[in-house]
Amino acid sequence: MKSTLLAAVVAICICGRANAQLPKVLIAAHAIYSTPTSTDFKNTYKYGYGGDVEAGIGFGKTIISAIGSYTSYQGENSVPNLGATAFKLGLRRYLVAGLFLNANAGSVTLKNKGIDGTTSKFVVEGGAGIKLLSFELVANYGGFNMPSTNGSSFAGAFHIKAGFAIKI
Numbered sequence: 680m681k682s683t684l685l686a687a688v689v690a691i692c693i694c695g696r697a698n699a700q701l702p703k704v705l706i707a708a709h710a711i712y713s714t715p716t717s718t719d720f721k722n723t724y725k726y727g728y729g730g731d732v733e734a735g736i737g738f739g740k741t742i743i744s745a746i747g748s749y750t751s752y753q754g755e756n757s758v759p760n761l762g763a764t765a766f767k768l769g770l771r772r773y774l775v776a777g778l779f780l781n782a783n784a785g786s787v788t789l790k791n792k793g794i795d796g797t798t799s800k801f802v803v804e805g806g807a808g809i810k811l812l813s814f815e816l817v818a819n820y821g822g823f824n825m826p827s828t829n830g831s832s833f834a835g836a837f838h839i840k841a842g843f844a845i846k847i
Contacts, residue, residue, distance in 0.1 A: 705735040705742050705771070707815060709842030713750055717835035720825065724761060727752040727836065733769070733844075740773040742846075746783055760792040763823075765802050777810040787823050800824050804838065815844040 713727035727750040735744025746769055752761040767785030774780065787802040804821020822835035 702736050702738055703742060704847045705733065705737070705744060705844060706847075707733040707842060707844035709733075709815065709817065709840035711748065711750055711838055711840050713752070713836045713838045715752070715834065715836045716820075717822065717833050719832040720822070720834040720836065722755070723758050724752040724754055727761075727763070729763075730842075731840065735769070735771065737771075742771040742773075744769045744771060746785075762790045762792060764788045764790075767802065767804075778807070779810065780807050781805060781817070781819070783819075783821070789823075789825065806838075808840075810844055810846070813843045813845055814841075816841050 709731050711727070711729045711731060713729070715721035715724050715726070729748060729750035731746055731748030733744050733746045735742040737743055746765070746767045748763075748765045748767075750763045750765075752763065754760050765785060765787040767783040769781055769783035771779050771781045782803075782805040784801070784803045786799055788797050788799045790797045800823040802821065802823040804819045806817060806819030806821075808815060808817035817838075817840040819838045819840065820835065821838065822833055824831045825834035
C-alpha cells in the first residue's frame with residue numbers, strides 16, 4: 680500500500696504541472712528629467728533633474744515596489760532651487776512585451792535651497808514604460824501640493840525616467 684501511494688505521488692509530481700509561481704524581484708535605478716506643467720509651478724521652476732532607486736516583489740505580471748527619489752528643480756530668475764526627496768509605494772502591472780503601467784504614491788519633503796525649513800507633502804504619479812532587456816524607459820505624470828503665496832497649488836510635472844531594471 681505504501682509503495683503504491685509513493686508511486687502515485689511520484690507519478691503526479693513528474694507528470695503533473697505545478698501551478699505555484701516563484702515571486703519575481705525587481706531592482707531598478709533611473710535618471711530623471713522633469714518638466715513642470717501646472718501654471719504656478721512652471722512659472723516658478725524651469726526644469727528638474729535627479730534620480731531614483733526602486734525595489735519590488737510580486738507574482739505574475741504585478742509588482743509592488745518601494746521607490747526613493749530626489750529631484751532638484753531649477754528656479755526661474757531669483758527663485759531658489761527646490762529639492763524634492765520622495766519616498767513612494769508603487770504598483771507596476773506588465774501588459775505585453777515589456778510594456779507596463781505604473782502608479783506610485785507617498786510623501787515628498789520639499790526644501791528650497793538657501794532657505795531654512797522643509798515641508799512634507801503627499802505625492803502621486805502614474806504613467807507607462809517599457810523594459811527592453813535591462814534598459815527601461817518610463818513616462819509619468821504626477822505632482823504634489825506646493826505652498827505658494829496664494830495658499831497652495833498643485834505642482835504637476837511630466838517626468839521622463841531612463842535607466843536599468845532587473846527582474847529576476
